[in-house]
Amino acid sequence: MIVFIARKVGGAxxxxxxxxxxxxxxxxxxxxxxxNILGPFxxxxxxxSLRERLGLNDPLPVQFLDYLKSAFTxxxxxxxQYGQSNTQLILERxxxxxxxIVLAMAIAIxxxxxxxxxAATKEGSxxxxxxxxxxxxGQSMPVFWLGLMLILVxxxxxxxxxxxxxxxxxxxxxxxxxxxxxxxxQIARLTRATMAEVxxxxxxxxxxxxxxxxxxxxxxxxxxxASMPVVTITALQAGLLLSGAVAVEYVFNYSGFxxxxxxxxxxxxxxxVQAVVAFGVLAFILLNLAVDLxxxxxxxxxRRA
Amino acid sequence: xxxxxLDIKDLRIEARTAGGVRPLVHGVSLRVDPGEIVGxxxxxxxxxxxxxxxxxxxxxxxxxxxxxxxxxxxxxxxxDGVDETRTVRGTEVGVVFQDATRSLNPLLKxxxxxxxxxxxxxPDLDDAQMRTVMTEILERMLIRDVDRVLxxxxxxxxxxxxxxxxxxxxxxxxxALLLADECTTALDVTTQAEVVALLNELVxxxxxxxxxxxxxxxxxxxxxxxxxxxxxxxxxxxxPTAELLADPRDEYTRDLLAAVPAWADLGDGNRPTSAPxxx
Amino acid sequence: xxxxxxxxxxxxxRLATEPGDGLATTTGAGVAAGSRAVLWLALPLAITAALCFxxxxxxxxxxxxxxxxxxxxxxxxxxxxxxxxxxxDKLGRDMLARLLHGGQLTFIIGVAGALVAVVPGALIxxxxxxxxxxxxxxxxxxxxxxxxxxxxxxxxxxxIARGQSIWVLxxxxxxxxxxxVARVVRAEAMSVRERQFILGLRxxxxxxxxxxxxxxxxxxxxxxxxxxxxxxxTAILIESALSFLGMGVVExxxxxxxxxxxxxxxxxxxxxxSTIPGIAITAVVLLVNLLGDALLVRYDPRKRQY
Numbered sequence: 001m002i003v004f005i006a007r008k009v010g011g012a013x014x015x016x017x018x019x020x021x022x023x024x025x026x027x028x029x030x031x032x033x034x035x036n037i038l039g040p041f042x043x044x045x046x047x048x049s050l051r052e053r054l055g056l057n058d059p060l061p062v063q064f065l066d067y068l069k070s071a072f073t074x075x076x077x078x079x080x081q082y083g084q085s086n087t088q089l090i091l092e093r094x095x096x097x098x099x100x101i102v103l104a105m106a107i108a109i110x111x112x113x114x115x116x117x118x119a120a121t122k123e124g125s126x127x128x129x130x131x132x133x134x135x136x137x138g139q140s141m142p143v144f145w146l147g148l149m150l151i152l153v154x155x156x157x158x159x160x161x162x163x164x165x166x167x168x169x170x171x172x173x174x175x176x177x178x179x180x181x182x183x184x185x186q187i188a189r190l191t192r193a194t195m196a197e198v199x200x201x202x203x204x205x206x207x208x209x210x211x212x213x214x215x216x217x218x219x220x221x222x223x224x225x226a227s228m229p230v231v232t233i234t235a236l237q238a239g240l241l242l243s244g245a246v247a248v249e250y251v252f253n254y255s256g257f258x259x260x261x262x263x264x265x266x267x268x269x270x271x272x273v274q275a276v277v278a279f280g281v282l283a284f285i286l287l288n289l290a291v292d293l294x295x296x297x298x299x300x301x302x303r304r305a
Numbered sequence: 306x307x308x309x310x311l312d313i314k315d316l317r318i319e320a321r322t323a324g325g326v327r328p329l330v331h332g333v334s335l336r337v338d339p340g341e342i343v344g345x346x347x348x349x350x351x352x353x354x355x356x357x358x359x360x361x362x363x364x365x366x367x368x369x370x371x372x373x374x375x376x377x378x379x380x381x382x383x384x385d386g387v388d389e390t391r392t393v394r395g396t397e398v399g400v401v402f403q404d405a406t407r408s409l410n411p412l413l414k415x416x417x418x419x420x421x422x423x424x425x426x427x428p429d430l431d432d433a434q435m436r437t438v439m440t441e442i443l444e445r446m447l448i449r450d451v452d453r454v455l456x457x458x459x460x461x462x463x464x465x466x467x468x469x470x471x472x473x474x475x476x477x478x479x480x481a482l483l484l485a486d487e488c489t490t491a492l493d494v495t496t497q498a499e500v501v502a503l504l505n506e507l508v509x510x511x512x513x514x515x516x517x518x519x520x521x522x523x524x525x526x527x528x529x530x531x532x533x534x535x536x537x538x539x540x541x542x543x544x545p546t547a548e549l550l551a552d553p554r555d556e557y558t559r560d561l562l563a564a565v566p567a568w569a570d571l572g573d574g575n576r577p578t579s580a581p582x583x584x
Numbered sequence: 585x586x587x588x589x590x591x592x593x594x595x596x597x598r599l600a601t602e603p604g605d606g607l608a609t610t611t612g613a614g615v616a617a618g619s620r621a622v623l624w625l626a627l628p629l630a631i632t633a634a635l636c637f638x639x640x641x642x643x644x645x646x647x648x649x650x651x652x653x654x655x656x657x658x659x660x661x662x663x664x665x666x667x668x669x670x671x672x673d674k675l676g677r678d679m680l681a682r683l684l685h686g687g688q689l690t691f692i693i694g695v696a697g698a699l700v701a702v703v704p705g706a707l708i709x710x711x712x713x714x715x716x717x718x719x720x721x722x723x724x725x726x727x728x729x730x731x732x733x734x735x736x737x738x739x740x741x742x743x744i745a746r747g748q749s750i751w752v753l754x755x756x757x758x759x760x761x762x763x764x765v766a767r768v769v770r771a772e773a774m775s776v777r778e779r780q781f782i783l784g785l786r787x788x789x790x791x792x793x794x795x796x797x798x799x800x801x802x803x804x805x806x807x808x809x810x811x812x813x814x815x816x817x818t819a820i821l822i823e824s825a826l827s828f829l830g831m832g833v834v835e836x837x838x839x840x841x842x843x844x845x846x847x848x849x850x851x852x853x854x855x856x857x858s859t860i861p862g863i864a865i866t867a868v869v870l871l872v873n874l875l876g877d878a879l880l881v882r883y884d885p886r887k888r889q890y
Contacts, residue, residue, distance in 0.1 A: 018729035026759070027741035136877075140817065140869035142824050145844060145862035152851050152859075206408035209361055210422050210474065211395025220421075224412050243736040247825055251848070261736065262829060265744050273744045280737045 004296060012289040017068075019281045024067050027274065028060065038268075054270060067274070076275035079264075086275035089260060094279075097249070097256035101241050103172060104179035105234070112184040113230070116191025117218065123196050132192070138185030143244045147178040147251035175252045179244050183237045190233050194226040201225070231291055238287040242280055308379030310482040310514025311337040311360065316373035316383075318352070318359055318538075329355045329368065331538045337482065337514035342504070344529030344546075345518045346561070352538040353518045357484050359383070361398055362390025378481035396426050399475030403487040405467035409459040415470055416455040419443075419477060426478040442473045447503060465496035469503065476513070483508065483515045489524065501528050523565050526550060534558050618882035625875040632868065636687030644681040648836060651676030656854040671856045673846060679856065682843055683864060689839040690820055690865070693753060697819030700754050701761025702812045706804070709766035713773025714800060723766070730763035735822055739831060748831045756826070757819050765811050769804060776803050806883040813876035817869040824865055840865050 034042075034050045051057050055066055070076050076086040119131045154174060198204065199222055207217045246258035253259070257276070264272040318330035330352045337343045347353045358364055360375055360382070375383035377397045382389040394400075402408040409418055419439045423430060430438065443451045446469040459467055468488060475483060485504070489497040505528055508515045519525050525532050526546055533543040534557065542555040553559045635642075652675065658664040659671040659679070670679035712723035739756045746752050776782065777800065785795050824841030826832030828848075833839040840861040847857030 014725070015728050018725055019733055022726075022729055023733065023737070023741060026738060027745055133874075136873055137866070137870055140821075140873055141866045142821055142828070142841070142844075142862060144825060144828050145858070145865065148844075148848060148851060148858050149862065152855055202402065202404060202407040203410045205363070206400070206402055206471075207410070208363060209394055209400040209402075210425075211391075211393075212421060212425055216421065216425075221410050221413075225410070238734075240734065243734045243825070246736050247829065250829060258736075261740060265740055265831065268744060270744060273740050277737045277741055281733060284734065 001296075005293065008289060008292050012285050012292075015288075016282065016285045019285065020068065020071050020278060021064075023277050023281060024064055027277075028063065070274075071278045076278070077271050079269050079272040082269075082272075086272050089272065090257060090275055090279055093255060093257045093260045096254065097245055097258060100172060100175055100179060100248070100254065100256060101238075101245055103176035104241065104244075105183065105237070107176060107180035108183035108187055108237075109234070111180075112187030113191050115188040116193075117195055117223070119188070119192040120195030120199060121218065123192075123199075128192075132189065135185040135189045138181050139189075141181065143178060143182060144247040144251050146181055147175070147248055150174050150178055151251070171252075171254070175248045175254050178251075179241065179248045182240060182244060183234075186233060186237065187230060191226065191230055194229045195222055198222045198226045228295065231294055234291065238284055242284065307339050307512070308481075309336045309338050309376070310341075310378060311335070311516060312374075312376040313356075313360075314374045316356070316359065316375060317371045318355055318364070319369055319371050320365070321367045321369070329538050330359070332373065333535075333538070333540050335516075335533055335540065335543070337516050339481065339512040339514050340509060341531070342508050342515045342517055342529045344525030344532040345516060345535055346520065346522050346525050346532055347535035348520055350537075351535040353535045354486055356535075357400075357486050357516065357518055360390065360482075360484065361394050361400065362388060395422060395480075396478055397480050398482045398484060399478070399480040401468070401471050401475050401483070401485045401488040404491045405471040405488070406459050406462075406464055406491075408471055409467060411459055413458070414455070415457055415459070415462075419455070419470075419474055422474055422477055438477065442477050443470070445476075445507070446470070446473050463496075464492050465499060468492065468496075468500050472500075472503070472507070476507070481513060483513050484518070485515060486518045487520070488517075490519070490521075497524070504528060522561050523567065534561065618878065621878040622875065622882055625871055625878055629868065629871050629875065632687070633691050636684050636691060639681070639684035639688070642684070644684065645678040647677060647681040647685040647838065649677060656850065656857075658854075659856050659860070662856065670860055671854070673843075673857045674850055674854060679860060682838060683840070683861060686838040686840050686843050686861070687864070689750075689833055689837060690823065690841070690868075693750070693757070693823045693833075693839065694816045694820040696754055697757035697761065697823065698812050698815035700758035701815050701819070702765050702808060704758065705762035705765025705811075706769045706808055708762065709769025710773050710801065710804070712766070713770035714777055714795075716774070716777075720770070723770070727763045727767050727770075730759075731767075733760075735760040739826060743831050748826075748834065750833065750837075753823060753826060753832050757822060760822065761815050761818065765815070768807065768811060772804050772807055773800055776800050806879075810876050810880045810883070813872060813879060817872040817876070820865060820869055820872070 034047045034054070034056070038046055038050060055063055058066070074087050078084060079086050079089055082089060115131065115135075119128045122128050151174065195218075199218075204217060204221060207221050212221075242258070245256065246261055248254065249256045249258035250262050257279070261273070261276045261280075263269075264276060313333060313335040315332045315334055316330055317328065317332055320327045320329050333352075333356060335343070335345075335356075345353045345356070355364065355368065359370055360377065362383075364370075370383055373383070374381060374385075377393050380389070380393075380397070381387055382393055409415070416439070419442075420435060423435050423438060427435070427438075439455065440451050443454060448454055448466070448469055454462065454466065454470065459470075462470070471488075472483075489500050492500065501524065504515060504517070507513070517525065517529055522532075529546055531543065531545050532549050533540045534549075534555065535541070536557050542549065542553065542558045544554075549558065550562070553562055651672070654668075654672055654676040655674050657668050657672040657676075660666055660669045662671070664671050668678050668680070670683060672678055673682070708723060712720045712727075735756065738759050742752055742756060742759075782795060782799060785799060823832055823839060824844065827834070827839050827841030828845045830845065833842045835842070844858050844861040844865075847854060847859075847861075850857060
């Protein structure tokens with residue numbers, strides 16, 4: 001078991017290193033950013049001093065090592081806009097985004113899984129087809145548009161929930177509901193598909209023959225076996241949720257990591273963007289690692305691999 | 306006079322398909338007494354599995370019983386207007402399936418899978434009593450390392466061991482009837498012989514009746530007291546094993562006998578004629 | 585003989601499937617139904633696209649023509665009149681004309697974005713799945729790493745360096761989309777590789793590249809078409825999101841995402857400016873997703889996945 005965990009953590013480190021390298025290459029290969037940062041009216045001197053400051057005149061390997069160093073020591077220098085430590089800025093906003101994402105996932109799983117289970121038990125019926133199409137609708141809708149529509153209905157017209165920040169927990173509700181829609185739809189569809197498959201397995205048939213109650217068969221036998229693909233998808237959701245969080249925070253002016261990222265790009269805050277990307281990658285990989293380990297808890301067959 | 310473990314009278318079962326109504330079982334009658342092993346032999350499509358599954362009501366959505374009665378341990382479970390098949394599952398009737406490893410949940414320990422059946426059917430027992438029952442039944446299956454087996458997952462056990470566990474689960478709530486559907490087909494020859502020997506010992510001399518479904522006539526001859534030969538939804542011959550082997554009356558039965566490779570060599574006069582020992 | 589009613593059967597007992605249910609069968613009737621589904625979904629998409637690309641020929645106002653005396657007219661179904669059936673935006677521009685013209689970029693970027701992801705993804709996946717060994721190990725690691733980067737984290741560094749343009753948009757779409765495609769193609773290639781006829785070809789000495797392109801690739805055609813179709817939907821959603829954030833399509837170009845963006849600060853007074861393009865995006869992406877699913881069902885019933 002220890003070996004298994006060590007292997008997984010090692011793998012995550014490798015993936016992190018590779019992803020970070022890719023991110024580095026992406027930003028460097030896009031050419032000289034100073035033109036975009038300073039705009040067309042800056043002088044050559046200003047370009048040069050910015051280049052110096054960002055370390056862009058150093059040979060590429062040196063830049064890469066610097067970048068790796070900042071990634072592993074979590075020190076990305078100061079933001080060009082705010083003058084504060086980038087890491088500091090991120091850590092201030094991160095908790096808000098975490099709250100948002102956790103709440104959204106809770107909604108997505110809390111509603112999506114039961115929906116999928118019910119649809120699977122009614123497989124092939126008209127209700128099932130309807131639910132599937134509605135779920136597909138949820139995955140076809142642009143998340144930022146849903147946010148705007150919810151603002152329109154609940155905040156503007158009905159005045160029920162705040163559109164912006166008002167310091168209370170109420171202002172997380174609309175953003176969380178908006179963010180939850182896509183993962184909810186995907187989880188519902190996937191749960192339905194895997195449940196339907198699992199319910200056709202021989203051991204389910206045997207469980208019925210043994211006289212076990214439907215509730216136990218579905219709740220314990222079927223759900224446990226069907227949960228693995230759902231857990232995988234949940235990990236993949238993390239990436240989408242991060243992108244979604246960016247759009248949702250922007251629409252609701254929610255002061256989190258995502259909004260910070262957008263503002264960084266808007267204001268051409270080069271160093272902050274680097275920091276944001278590195279943090280984002282780390283978060284995503286950590287999440288995948290957690291899922292991999294969770295797998296081993298659920299499915300004993302994996303543990304001895 | 307004891308009640309028969311299984312008493313099927315004139316059972317008719319139909320399937321409703323897109324192309325119309327298709328009869329699967331045409332008025333079959335069959336009785337299994339306690340302590341007796343009755344073999345149901347036939348090819349795939351003969352209706353033997355459908356017959357078995359109807360007793361516990363596990364038929365496909367489009368398949369219906371249309372006539373006849375079924376009684377388990379004297380209690381009517383299927384009759385006109387009556388369907389009590391759900392209530393006998395696991396209690397009066399235990400089922401052993403073909404592929405034991407796949408009839409056990411791969412994500413749960415054996416202990417859990419035994420325990421949940423006890424929880425469901427013997428809630429009167431307390432924890433200690435349940436543990437005793439579980440250990441005892443596995444020992445009856447001639448399993449030596451009971452604790453290790455209880456702590457294992459299905460994939461950690463051999464096919465033969467899984468099948469013993471499956472039989473244990475089927476018998477744990479003291480059913481009157483045991484249904485075995487091709488339960489040795491997925492096993493190798495040696496293990497097959499072991500399981501057959503186990504069933505022999507478990508059933509003969511007990512008050513459980515066993516209906517043993519198989520396509521393998523030689524296997525049935527080895528184990529069963531009586532054999533019912535099924536073809537196209539009908540029982541074409543139902544007689545004590547010795548008589549069936551010595552003097553088959555139906556042409557289909559004769560064909561089946563002739564098709565057994567080992568016996569073909571021996572010639573008519575050398576075919577096994579003795580019934581398995583009882584008691 | 586009466587049988588128990590559905591109400592008395594516990595849920596679990598109703599799970600046994602009937603033979604021959606569902607659309608996806610390999611019988612003639614199933615195939616015909618599958619093809620019909622594909623047609624019924626592709627048709628509205630084709631018509632919508634046609635309308636958008638033929639927009640310049642239609643009797644519509646200039647989508648860029650501003651009319652500051654006619655701003656924020658509601659659509660005809662919300663109190664407006666037929667001179668502007670879908671209303672006008674805050675600069676008085678006709679929404680119907682903008683919608684149809686804007687659809688051009690949406691469709692173009694959608695399809696181009698899908699191609700830019702599927703073609704490299706397929707080639708890389710094919711090479712990895714077929715060649716195996718070291719090539720595969722490296723590529724697999726790349727794929728995992730790429731999948732670890734959500735599209736936002738890819739878009740940001742590029743956009744901040746390059747500014748935003750349609751080329752950057754396509755680059756982002758390509759970089760986000762190739763990895764999932766490569767992963768699927770790799771798996772398929774690996775399984776096709778082991779089929780008898782391929783082993784036979786290799787036994788007679790046919791070269792790797794030749795086998796890959798002439799024999800393995802055609803077997804993947806169905807998978808690629810489905811992946812491509814679904815990728816169009818993803819591309820449209822990503823483009824809309826980036827345009828909405830000001831990082832994609834910007835004035836004077838228009839796409840449904842950018843039109844949507846122009847309406848966000850006037851939700852109360854001019855809700856249609858954001859609502860209508862959003863409905864358009866949702867409808868098109870929904871049709872595309874249904875089409876992808878229908879294609880999957882039609883050409884490979886085993887993989888059907890609601």
